[in-house]
Amino acid sequence: MIVLGIETSCDETGVGIVRHDGAAPVLLANEVASSVDEHARFGGVVPEVASRAHLQAMVPAVRRALATAGVTARDVDAVAVTAGPGLTGALLVGVAAAKAYATAWDVPLYGVNHLAAHVAVDTLQHGPLPPCLALLVSGGHSSLLDVPDVAGPVTPLGATIDDAAGEAFDKIARLLGLPFPGGPHVDRVAADGDPRAVAFPRGLTGPRDAPFDFSFSGLKTAVARHVEALERAGTPVPVADVAASFQEAVVDVLTAKAVRAARERGAETLLLGGGVAANSRLRALAQERCDAAGIALRVPRPGLCTDNGAMVAALGAHLAVAGAPASPLDLPADSAMPV
Numbered sequence: 001m002i003v004l005g006i007e008t009s010c011d012e013t014g015v016g017i018v019r020h021d022g023a024a025p026v027l028l029a030n031e032v033a034s035s036v037d038e039h040a041r042f043g044g045v046v047p048e049v050a051s052r053a054h055l056q057a058m059v060p061a062v063r064r065a066l067a068t069a070g071v072t073a074r075d076v077d078a079v080a081v082t083a084g085p086g087l088t089g090a091l092l093v094g095v096a097a098a099k100a101y102a103t104a105w106d107v108p109l110y111g112v113n114h115l116a117a118h119v120a121v122d123t124l125q126h127g128p129l130p131p132c133l134a135l136l137v138s139g140g141h142s143s144l145l146d147v148p149d150v151a152g153p154v155t156p157l158g159a160t161i162d163d164a165a166g167e168a169f170d171k172i173a174r175l176l177g178l179p180f181p182g183g184p185h186v187d188r189v190a191a192d193g194d195p196r197a198v199a200f201p202r203g204l205t206g207p208r209d210a211p212f213d214f215s216f217s218g219l220k221t222a223v224a225r226h227v228e229a230l231e232r233a234g235t236p237v238p239v240a241d242v243a244a245s246f247q248e249a250v251v252d253v254l255t256a257k258a259v260r261a262a263r264e265r266g267a268e269t270l271l272l273g274g275g276v277a278a279n280s281r282l283r284a285l286a287q288e289r290c291d292a293a294g295i296a297l298r299v300p301r302p303g304l305c306t307d308n309g310a311m312v313a314a315l316g317a318h319l320a321v322a323g324a325p326a327s328p329l330d331l332p333a334d335s336a337m338p339v
């Protein structure tokens with residue numbers, strides 16, 4: 001079975017193709033066109049700009065994906081698409097395109113959840129996924145999910161109550177004069193800094209706080225106050241130390257809560273996903289804490305962690321093979337789709 005997946009929930013137009021004949025789907029193509037440069041001067045994603053960019057990029061991306069995979073439209077057995085959550089206008093472009101391709105090629109359509117797709121993508125790299133606890137961290141989401149089966153319902157355990165982890169990275173990068181999107185730049189700059197230089201607050205870690213929710217807005221304010229105080233005093237801002245201390249505060253909370261959730265739910269595997277899972281310190285500390293807790297850690301390579309079409313194709317293939325019902329052709333886009 002060959003499945004083509006379309007992702008347009010934010011600023012990446014992703015088209016992926018997988019083949020699923022055995023234990024796990026195999027990646028054939030993963031074309032990603034990003035409009036990130038068009039958003040850079042605004043310091044964040046502009047929904048209208050993203051939607052227009054998806055419209056322009058969609059058909060060429062599908063053609064490139066088919067060519068890269070070495071298949072023709074006639075070989076495709078199903079089309080999968082992100083139906084939510086995400087930006088409504090952006091989602092609608094992908095959903096409309098997927099309906100058109102599914103109709104023209106006379107194959108079933110699978111509308112999938114973006115977060116569940118971030119989990120399913122790991123099977124392209126590491127094979128069948130045992131029941132796991134997933135920590136999904138990106139510019140749009142920060143969630144802890146209990147995932148008994150990659151193609152089945154998942155239980156959300158917690159999420160951010162304010163900023164997403166990636167959003168916090170992007171805002172702090174801006175504050176430190178680093179380009180957008182700031183996550184990779186904070187990661188790079190922090191490598192030369194001391195993570196213990198400033199003891200920034202760890203949000204929602206008190207005994208009465210929700211154990212699996214996250215909050216990053218207090219941390220963001222604390223970093224801003226720290227930088228402002230230095231500037232007022234005429235002291236040069238030690239960018240590397242501030243970046244490293246901020247990053248440590250985020251990663252400390254993310255890994256502590258993820259490992260605790262895995263323990264409490266009896267999950268033997270922890271999976272990281274989303275753009276922030278590319279963070280070198282997050283990967284290192286997660287590995288350290290999983291080793292100490294006897295938990296297996298799975299992290300897809302960075303190109304599969306950020307938004308892409310292969311993750312959607314992978315989940316579509318799992319659903320099709322599991323015999324899940326296809327979506328109707330009036331499938332709506334749902335910007336707030338629960339997982």
Ligand code: KG4
Binds near residue numbers: 139169184274277306
């Ligand atoms: O999953 P993704 O590509 O798109 C969303 O769904 O948001 O994630 C993008 C986010 C951005 O906020 C970006 O700054 C962050 O992931 N990011 C990182 C790193 N690489 C990307 N954050 C921290 N460290 C990184 N190395």
Ligand code: ZN
Binds near residue numbers: 306307
């Ligand atoms: Zn995402």
